[in-house]
Amino acid sequence: MYIRVKRSKTTYFIQCDPTETTLDIKQKLHTLIDQPVNDQRLILMSTGDILEDSKTLADQKV
Template sequence: MAMYIRVKRSKTTYFIQCDPTESILDIKQKLHALIDQPANDQRLILVGTGEELDDSKTLADQKVENDAVVALTLRKDDNEFEDVDIVKPDDFLSIS
């Protein structure tokens, strides 16, 4: 295994094994197997830079490195994508 990334949405984190030469579309297809949402309805954003990741480019092209955190957002019913929503455990503690 060359590397992995952490794909986060809400309170869930998916650890995805991948290779720097894989495209973002490849990653979305891997996610499709896990979340039942087609690649077309997924948007991935590199959390470090806030940059939206481009399907046709590779992980290496877009400086997505081992252990990187990537936000997943899904297409809503009105065809727009939802905002990035990653819940951090500290938020939870401060509420409770």
């Protein structure tokens, strides 16, 4: 599956698997935007929930 990550002026589409954790996605994003993983916050747009690093995408209904 692909997820869309939106920043202020740029949108990224990242290929991922539902079994991957949020931390895995942040590490992929780090290679694209060179922003440290600890400085990233991923928010599920449909609910406004902040995704937890240790949970999988499936656990968080992404």
